[in-house]
Each structure stands twice: as C-alpha cells, then as structure tokens.
Amino acid sequence: KAGVTQTPRYLIKTRGQQVTLSCSPISGHRSVSWYQQTPGQGLQFLFEYFSETQRNKGNFPGRFSGRQFSNSRSEMNVSTLELGDSALYLCASSPDGGRGNSPLHFGNGTRLTVT
Amino acid sequence: LAKTTQPISMDSYEGQEVNITCSHNNIATNDYITWYQQFPSQGPRFIIQGYKTKVTNEVASLFIPADRKSSTLSLPRVSLSDTAVYYCLVGGPNAGNMLTFGGGTRLMVKP
DSSP states (O other), rough: OOOEEOOOEEEEOOTTTEEEEEEOOTTTTOOOEEEEEETTEEEEEEEEEEEEEEEOOSSTTTTTTEEEEEESSSEEOEEEOGGGGGGEEEEEEEESSTTOOOOEEEEOOEEEEEE | OOOOOOOOOOEEEETEEEEEEEOOOOOOTEEEEEEEOTTTTTTTTTEEEEESSSEEOOOOOEEEETTTTTTEEEEEEEOGGGGGEEEEEOOSOOOOTTOOOOOOOOEEEEO
C-alpha cells in the first residue's frame, strides 16, 4: 500500500499570502488529521476530518482551515500568513482517527517557510 | 484528555538497552498507549501499541503496569540509527477525544 502523501514538500510564502497544502491518505483510511510542528511548540493538533466532516479542532485561529473530499483526500488552508506560521505541517491518516488500536500513519510533511 | 510526561532527552551507547518511561496518571479505561518515533524532517512512525501488561514486536517492547498510570518503551541493543525523538501518546476509541502529543524524548545513541 502507498503511504500518506503530502504535497508540496517545501513551500516558501510571503507574509500576508495564503497557502493550500494537500494530503492523500492511505487507501481505505477515512480519517485525516493535521498537525503543526515547530521547534518551540512541538507537535500540535490542528484538526481532524472523518468522512468529509470535521470531527475535532485544535486551538488554532480561524486562519487555519481544512476540508476533506469524498475520496478522503484532504487540504488545509492558511490565510493571511504570519511569520510564526513557519513550520512543518504533518498529515496523518487512519481508519478511525488513531483511537483505540488504530495507529496514525504520517506523511513526511510540508515544510512551510514564511518570509 | 490524558496528559503524558516523558524525559526530555536521554543518551545511550550502541548495543545498550534503552528504556523510556512515560507517565499518564489520568489515563481513561478505554485508552490505548501508543509510541511513535520521529527522525528530523520526517513524520512520526508508529513503533508499538498496548493496553495492558506487555507487548513485544520486532523492534521494541512495551511494559504497562497494572494501574496503567505509566508505560515503558524498551529498545533492545540500540544502534546509531535509533537516534530520534520518541513520543508517547494516549488515546481512546471515543470520537471527540483529541489526540495530544507530549514533548517527546530525544534519544541520542553514541558510538
């Protein structure tokens, strides 16, 4: 089975711009979660989508949004970029969101740099 | 939500056994304990998961005492390639539980 695929791998944007990141989960996985990883804050949960519905949301401002398509592929969007948004954005998929005995499968992330 | 506490860092030498302990005092009845490994600029990778007692796979063992308030990841005979950050994660099957990664343990294996 192919793993979780995230595109693009690297991205450089200017403050004030907006960005869209893409995630293709493992085939058959209906849950997609997004995480932000920075040196200072570690891995922080952004949101989770399951069957096209947002099931959980972390403590991030409304500039961070996402969606999931009928084929379980997911996108996340960050509007009005700030310097502090520079981070590694990770996507994870699982059959049911990593609960119970269903671990998360992570992609290798999109490295976003905001200048 | 069960919060986890792990040592920030650990050092070891090649060939040694490494034990990393995670505290999760408010673990819920339905929560599983899962450990992930992360290398720089890569996503975390699942290592092992357990509910109680002991679980072993080809890369690690997980020891969980009867009260389940802590767990210990055991890596036998580590090599330089085991240098990574290790995360302990506690979560249950109920929709609505948010998954929270703690700070992780940075393991440095020296030659």
